[in-house]
Amino acid sequence: MKGIIVGIDERPDKRHSSYYLLCIEGKGCSLMQLRSNFVLDAGSLVDAQIQNGVITNVEVEDTSAYPGYSGLIDAFVKIAVKKAIKDCGNEKLDAITNSMGKKIREAARVIAKKVMCAAPVFVRFHNDADGASGAYSLYKAIGSFSAKIGFSDNSKIKWKMHRSVAYSREDALEDLSALLGAVSVEKPLLVIIDFGTTEESNEGYEMIKDAADVIWLEHHPPRGSLKFAHMQHYINPWNFGGDSNYTAGYLTCELSRYIAEIDNDCEKEASLFGDHSIYAKGQGCGKDLATLLDLLTSDKSIAFASYESGLTPIDIHKIVSDKGKANELVEYANARMEEMIRHAMNIVRKRMIGESYVYVLDFSALREGSSNKFPLPGRFSTRMSDYIDGLGESGNILILTFSRYISIRIGERLRGRIDLNEVIDKVAKLSDRIESGGGHMSAGSIKIKEDSDRNAIIGEIIGVIRDMI
Numbered sequence: 001m002k003g004i005i006v007g008i009d010e011r012p013d014k015r016h017s018s019y020y021l022l023c024i025e026g027k028g029c030s031l032m033q034l035r036s037n038f039v040l041d042a043g044s045l046v047d048a049q050i051q052n053g054v055i056t057n058v059e060v061e062d063t064s065a066y067p068g069y070s071g072l073i074d075a076f077v078k079i080a081v082k083k084a085i086k087d088c089g090n091e092k093l094d095a096i097t098n099s100m101g102k103k104i105r106e107a108a109r110v111i112a113k114k115v116m117c118a119a120p121v122f123v124r125f126h127n128d129a130d131g132a133s134g135a136y137s138l139y140k141a142i143g144s145f146s147a148k149i150g151f152s153d154n155s156k157i158k159w160k161m162h163r164s165v166a167y168s169r170e171d172a173l174e175d176l177s178a179l180l181g182a183v184s185v186e187k188p189l190l191v192i193i194d195f196g197t198t199e200e201s202n203e204g205y206e207m208i209k210d211a212a213d214v215i216w217l218e219h220h221p222p223r224g225s226l227k228f229a230h231m232q233h234y235i236n237p238w239n240f241g242g243d244s245n246y247t248a249g250y251l252t253c254e255l256s257r258y259i260a261e262i263d264n265d266c267e268k269e270a271s272l273f274g275d276h277s278i279y280a281k282g283q284g285c286g287k288d289l290a291t292l293l294d295l296l297t298s299d300k301s302i303a304f305a306s307y308e309s310g311l312t313p314i315d316i317h318k319i320v321s322d323k324g325k326a327n328e329l330v331e332y333a334n335a336r337m338e339e340m341i342r343h344a345m346n347i348v349r350k351r352m353i354g355e356s357y358v359y360v361l362d363f364s365a366l367r368e369g370s371s372n373k374f375p376l377p378g379r380f381s382t383r384m385s386d387y388i389d390g391l392g393e394s395g396n397i398l399i400l401t402f403s404r405y406i407s408i409r410i411g412e413r414l415r416g417r418i419d420l421n422e423v424i425d426k427v428a429k430l431s432d433r434i435e436s437g438g439g440h441m442s443a444g445s446i447k448i449k450e451d452s453d454r455n456a457i458i459g460e461i462i463g464v465i466r467d468m469i
Contacts, residue, residue: 002047002061004069005040006031007118007156007184014039019055020118020184021048024072027079031116031151042183045069066185073116080148081109081258088268093279096242097254100235104251107215107233108258110189111138112145114213115157119184122175122212123191124160124167126248128379129274129293131194132316134217134252135159136293137267138191139313144260156182159312161297165438166200167192167228172207179211188212194248197236198438199224205231217255219248219275223421223438244440245277276382276443288330292319295333299373303329337375340366341387344380353466356395356414359388360458363402377402382443385409397465399458404435404450406457410442418468420444426464431457 003023011017019040021032036055040046045065049057082105087094097104114121125135139159146154158178162171179188190212195201197220205228208214215233222229222238229236237246249271253264269286270293272279280286296303296319300311303319319326349360361384363377375383381400388396389412396411397418410418424437424446433453437446448457 001050002045003030004065004185005042005044005046006066006116006186007182008040008042010181010183021046021055022073022116022118024069024076027076029076029080029116029149031118031146031149033118033151033153042066043185070185073113077109077112077116080145081105081112090279093246093250096237096240096246099240099242100237100251100254103233103235104255105258107217107235108255110213110215110233111142111191111255112259114186114189115142115146115151115154116149117184117186118156119186120179120182120188120212121157121191122160122178122188123157124162124171124193124195126165126194126196127161127163127297127311127376128194129290129297130247130249130271132161132249132293132297132311132313133267133271133274133289134193134247134249134256135161136313136316136320137249137253137256137262137264138193138259139317140262140264141256141259144262148260159314161311162195165196166198166436167195167204167208168200169203169207172204175208176211190214192216192218193252194218194220196220196438197222197224197226197229198436199226200436202227217248217251219244219246219251220438220440221421244275245272245279247271247275247277249274250277274379276386288326289320291330291333292326294376294379295329295374298376298379302332302372302374333374336372337380337383340375340380341384344384345387351462353462354469356397356411356469357388357393358462358465359384359396359398361398361400363400363407377405377407378443378445381407381409385411389413395469397462399461401454401458404448404452406446406448406454406461408439408444408446408461414469415442418442418465423461423464423468427457427460430460430464433457 003021005019006022007020009018019034019036021034023030034053034055038058041063043064043066044060045062047059048055125131218236250268253268266285266289270289273287274290296311344361351358385398395414398409400407408420419441428434433449435447435449
């Protein structure tokens with residue numbers, strides 16, 4: 001069989017190394033993971049005899065064939081990765097998708113080529129329904145594409161649920177160390193889903209950009225001097241006539257449908273519902289999936305008796321595939337959220353500014369005596385804000401505190417009048433105790449420094465908002 005060695009998992013004893021042989025013949029393509037009785041180099045064009053997954057005899061025709069062979073891979077990818085996007089029926093969503101189409105297609109082709117060349121791929125996704133729904137859709141698409149080339153072992157794809165809103169120096173060091181021992185004719189790839197647009201990510205990006213290609217799928221409004229926002233595969237609807245309502249998970253779902261024709265309508269709707277998008281329908285499988293993903297990304301132990309740390313799309317697939325288990329978890333999550341909101345309304349502090357109300361809540365008081373991590377403070381803020389909206393008041397702002405963080409939500413009747421990114425910027429100028437902050441126009445958070453006067457900062461937040469309304 002003739003093909004090119006595109007990747008190697010090297011071991012100290014070369015006999016135990018794994019070789020990835022890519023063969024392209026006409027419109028067909030196959031990728032195989034093999035052992036070899038011979039030491040081979042990545043990029044070599046070989047004619048190999050294979051028995052029981054072992055290269056038993058080989059003729060090396062060219063040790064530096066990849067530059068020429070790369071064109072064949074590109075041609076295959078160009079045919080295989082094509083527009084498989086169907087209109088969702090919402091004219092605004094479809095218009096934003098179509099305006100980003102070229103960049104989405106280019107990024108999808110990069111992912112497909114990395115998979116074909118057995119390059120290490122790291123996917124980091126934010127730990128909420130938006131980030132997780134996008135990651136799950138991408139997982140399904142990569143699996144479908146891999147099956148198309150006859151390859152079932154996607155161990156080269158690593159998934160990492162990310163609990164921060166920045167790609168830090170420590171994250172970059174972790175990813176760089178994971179590259180050791182992996183050899184490919186293609187550079188590794190880092191895919192980032194829904195991390196936010198903060199300058200804190202600049203250092204991590206600068207460290208990783210030369211060692212790996214980067215695809216960044218985002219929907220937060222650009223703020224400050226962002227070095228990563230100018231790279232080739234940075235895609236954000238804000239740059240294409242959209243805003244945060246076009247979620248990062250939805251964007252990832254659209255990209256996934258370029259890679260493979262998968263059914264991901266539930267994931268798309270879950271990303272919209274999970275991030276409170278105006279485009280969310282709020283009913284059907286998407287709403288339940290968003291609730292399930294909020295639960296799983298908060299506390300995996302609720303669904304798995306024994307587990308390794310960190311949720312992956314593989315875990316999500318196990319739960320989603322078990323309809324009975326999934327329904328049970330959704331019912332539990334809804335009951336738990338309702339119980340906590342009832343408790344919160346009994347202890348929340350309420351004050352009036354103008355014709356609107358400010359609600360201030362210490363989240364730790366809700367968690368007292370419980371080891372259950374669901375719901376996390378951010379998503380609880382959103383659900384409680386929705387509940388307060390239902391009370392019919394003229395306008396409301398929810399300020400929720402937990403540890404060194406202050407989470408803020410703007411009620412529906414005040415949206416458009418208050419930009420939380422502007423609020424956070426003004427508060428940061430008034431106080432030297434703000435470490436970082438950001439988010440969306442109506443949902444954001446602030447991280448304060450150790451030993452800060454939290455009540456004083458809350459007072460400054462309320463003061464800035466009062467001036468705006």
